[in-house]
Amino acid sequence: MLALSGITCIKHNNVLLEDISVQWGPGRMHIVMGPNGAGKSTLLRIAAGQLAPASGTVMYGNRPVTDFSVKELAAVRAALSQQQELAFPLKVREVVLMGRYPHIQGVPTLTDKRYCREAMALFDLEDLAERDYLSLSGGEKQRVHFARVLAQIWESPLHGCRYLLLDEPLTFLDVHFQFRFMRQLKVLLQQQDLVIVAVLHDLHIAAKFADNVLLLHKGRMVAQGTREAVLTPAHIQQVYQLDSEDIAAVIPVYHSPISVSHT
Ligand SMILES: Nc1ncnc2c1ncn2[C@@H]1O[C@H](COP(=O)(O)OP(=O)(O)OP(=O)(O)O)[C@@H](O)[C@H]1O
Numbered sequence: 390m391l392a393l394s395g396i397t398c399i400k401h402n403n404v405l406l407e408d409i410s411v412q413w414g415p416g417r418m419h420i421v422m423g424p425n426g427a428g429k430s431t432l433l434r435i436a437a438g439q440l441a442p443a444s445g446t447v448m449y450g451n452r453p454v455t456d457f458s459v460k461e462l463a464a465v466r467a468a469l470s471q472q473q474e475l476a477f478p479l480k481v482r483e484v485v486l487m488g489r490y491p492h493i494q495g496v497p498t499l500t501d502k503r504y505c506r507e508a509m510a511l512f513d514l515e516d517l518a519e520r521d522y523l524s525l526s527g528g529e530k531q532r533v534h535f536a537r538v539l540a541q542i543w544e545s546p547l548h549g550c551r552y553l554l555l556d557e558p559l560t561f562l563d564v565h566f567q568f569r570f571m572r573q574l575k576v577l578l579q580q581q582d583l584v585i586v587a588v589l590h591d592l593h594i595a596a597k598f599a600d601n602v603l604l605l606h607k608g609r610m611v612a613q614g615t616r617e618a619v620l621t622p623a624h625i626q627q628v629y630q631l632d633s634e635d636i637a638a639v640i641p642v643y644h645s646p647i648s649v650s651h652t
Contacts (some may be wrong), residue, residue, distance in 0.1 A: 418587070420616075421588045422588070550582045
């Protein structure tokens with residue numbers, strides 16, 4: 390369980406997040422949504438222990454995130470941020486191996502390399518293993534980073550959960566790989582010790598795959614709960630400020646027939 394309680398974040402006198410509390414348990418697809426600037430990435434960075442809030446607590450199981458060393462946290466929590474550029478000409482398999490660094494003492498073991506091969510196979514990367522990472526397309530690079538973060542938390546810890554935090558993971562993927570990636574996450578969630586939280590913009594994909602949605606707007610929580618309860622026409626209109634013609638195109642299908650209030 391990853392539990393955030395009373396999270397407030399203030400930068401340069403701007404309140405980026407105000408009193409956000411949420412609990413993300415294993416085995417379910419947790420999606421964070423909201424318009425640009427709502428505070429989604431900030432919340433994910435705080436959840437990942439990469440940014441300290443002005444107030445509030447982040448608990449991994451029964452341990453505050455502040456109790457973990459950097460290496461200890463990295464062994465159980467992998468985070469994929471929006472920008473993933475690398476400046477060095479590394480081979481694809483070397484980039485994936487970087488995910489194992491928190492576990493490696495000295496040189497990578499055969500087990501480390503096997504985990505990387507298995508993570509690469511999950512994203513069809515075997516044929517790209519020897520390619521220069523910098524020569525890949527945007528979508529191929531994104532798949533390499535999926536393999537890297539999954540390799541990081543490939544094995545279950547002795548106690549507690551593994552945590553995968555993904556900030557807009559679908560950005561560079563075509564529709565085929567978007568759906569395939571979300572399906573793979575669903576399969577991974579059958580491993581009952583895995584907590585997955587993803588920031589997404591696509592309402593249809595969220596409506597299809599989310600078990601739980603947290604909707605943010607201007608740093609505040611608008612709603613939290615099942616996709617049916619959160620992704621309603623009223624909430625979507627409130628936070629995205631679409632007119633009735635546009636909102637009809639983005640409302641998830643389970644809300645058909647569409648009814649939008651004109652206030
Ligand atoms: N260090 C900072 N100093 C001041 N403002 C910041 C800082 N970091 C983020 N912000 C602001 O906080 C707000 C929330 O940013 P955040 O990146 O969390 O939004 P987001 O919901 O992830 O947006 P997007 O969908 O565009 O990625 C934005 O207005 C951003 O400009």
